[in-house]
Amino acid sequence: MNFDEILAQIGGFGKFQKILYVWICLPQILLAFHMLVSVFTGAVPPHLCRSEWPSSHAALSSNFSLVADPGADLACSAPGPDRGSPLLQLNASDALALINSHASAGCQGGWEFSKEIFHSTVATEWDLVCDNANLNNIGASIYMFGLLIGAVVFGALADKYGRRPIILVGLAIQTTFGVGAAFAPNFYIYVILRFVVGTTISAVIMNAFVLGTEWTGSKHRMLAGVITDYFFGFGYIILAGLAYLIRDWRKLQLAISAPGFLFIFYIWVLPKSARWLMANDKNEEAMDLIRKAALMNGKPLQDDVEISQGYKDKLKLEEKKKHTVVDLVRTPKMRRHSLIIFYLWFVNVMVYYGLSLNISDFGMNIYLTQLIFGLVEMPARTITLFTLNRSRKISQLAFLAVGGVACLLTIFIPDELSIIRTVLAMVGKFGITASLSIVYIYSAEVFPTVIRQNGIGMGSMCARAGGVLAPVIYLLRSFSKSAPMMLFGLLTLLGAGLTLLLPETANKHLPDTIEDVEGANPSEEEGSSEPLRYEPCSKNPDIIA
Structure with a gap:
């Protein structure tokens, strides 16, 4: 028999595979958290420049709704000091017009952020607005670049060491560095930690999905793939609720990362890929796993069933081909x-x-x-x-x-x-x-x-x-x-x-x-x-x- 024939005999999507897909799908929720959390942690609330002229700050800081565009001059500039009339004597609309018409070259006193929606974000803590606004987008790009590096590095490592160890290592690194990002002392350390998290996203997604498809019969693989996508969508939705309840970016980052420590039990429940074991001449270990899956599916294999020599030779030949x-x-x-x-x-x-x-x-x-x-x-x-x-x-x-x-x-x-x-x-x-x-x-x-x-x-x-x-x-x-x-x-x-x-x-x-x-x-x-x-x-x- 070849491996697909054995899967057909033991059940291509029985109890063993269904439990396996539970283990594969659960991390997808956390992966969605990490991929999309910057929507909230990196958000830029309405903000005004803190002027050295106290009256302007008092007049406008209570009405951030005046700033329709956070990138406008009002948000990034202080009012000119040549005005002697206190803005407190003007209504909000007149004060806005006055500041826009006499804005200085830049904001020297820092920014005042609205706390109506967010208590704190990366942008509010490290003033990533105006002249520094580009740093926020660059940080997001560096995170995405981590996914590219992770796909290359962890893909090669998985081919050499197997799917299971890379998934376990990826989850461990992802959780550790994700929690670390919640305690980052400055923006640059935060970006580095997020970059490492990005590399592990590729490691877990890629190898978890491959592990699942390598254990699943051909008739169910497309449906099984859609199931994992659904769990990513569930994470998308759950994140909205978490972010609504947790308005502080450090606490939110901690909340999406710390649950990853629960996956330590994967050390005992996550199986190896029998296909990968066969391709690497570990046939006895592969057969032990196949027998275990067969028993769990209620379709035990006969002891005399073996992988055909022709199939083994084909696997070895495919490994040697260079395309x-x-x-x-x-x-x-x-x-x-x-x-x-x-x-x-x-x-x-x-x-x-x-x-x-x-x-x-x-x-x-x-x-x-x-x-x-x-x-x-x-x-x-x-x-x-x-x-x-x-x-x-x-x-x-x-x-x-x-x-x-x-x-x-x-x-x-x-x-x-x-x-x-x-x-x-x-x-x-x-x-x-x-x-x-x-x-x-x-x-x-x-x-x-x-x-x-x-x-x-x-x-x-x-x-x-x-x-x-x-x-x-x-x-x-x-x-x-x-x-x-x-x-x-x-x-x-x-x-x-x-x-x-x-x-x-x-x-x-x-x-x-x-x-x-x-x-x-x-x-x-x-x-x-x-x-x-x-x-x-x-x-x-x-x-x-």
Whole structure:
């Protein structure tokens, strides 16, 4: 027997696998916390410059609502000292006009922050506003860069040492450095600690998902993958409630990190990957695990069942094969398909996190918006289960178009219609979340078997590059407030257009070689109705939204 045949005999999704998926899904909640907590810990409340002229401070500090844009001159400048009339004698509107018309070059006395929504944030504690406002976005980009480094480093370590040890190490480091970030003495130490947390996000997501798919039968792998995505969505929603209850950023950071210590019991309950053990010539240990799974599923294996020598030889041969990323762009069709897929990964992740990490821009209550955006994740991921079997290409194109158009429409909605802007942003989030779910599967089917892992790996790197750029794009607000959403919309629509150049893969055979892509591929012949041989193990879970 080979491993898939053994899984079919012991149960591809029995009690053993269901318990395993509980252990895999629980960390997804904390991963969502770490990925999105900067929405609250890095928020910039309305603020005013503390003037050396006491009257101006007394007149305006009680009415932060006057500052419609935190980046306005009023928020970043002190009133000119040449005015002799006390502002206390003016009403708030006149005082605002006076300060705007006679603002000095900068604020020398520091800033006064509104405490109506947040008691403290990273921005309020270390004055990350005005001249230092860019540090906040750069810190977010450095965190996302940590995810890129983690995918590369921990991916290689997992291939060498196995999935289970890397998951355990990743959870330990994530918890320790996450708690440490709550006690950071300055912004730079905070960024370094968050960077390390970012590397472990990739370690846990990637290897937990791979561990699950390597133990699951082919008929249930897609559904099992969606289940893990749902738990990330649950974390999205729960974070809104936690942040609402905990308004101090240090306490919130501690609250999302400390529960990670509970995962110490994974040392005793998390199994190794039998597939990985076989690929590394540890067949006896693999068979012990398989027998344990069979007993738990109520389908014990016979003692004389063994892994066939031919399957062992195939595993060894596959380990020795060397396929390089050059093969992805060496031939014309493969080059076109690869570059488009890489762009789709890039734009999906960039817009996903661009919308998720900047919900305060839409004008509604930040906690309510976070809750709504989390709820949108559920139907967005569910609907793909019904559209994918009809057409991969049309599904990808349609959801990208929905996301892009919705982003562009937000720029035409005035600030006072914040509910409409939020609804449009929610529609955009729906489209991009569904598109992100599809690109995993589409990528695995476009790339031929011999370079599929290389293709998915490069796509993951492009996705991480999009994540790094997502916070930086919001620096464009200094030139135009609508620039980020306009860029998100146009780049997403470009992706929709490029999707037209990709092949349809629904209900087709997967290509095995580059020649299958470049030449006449039997799977593309009319009338081919044989079910698609989908290989979910090729789905690299580096990016889970």
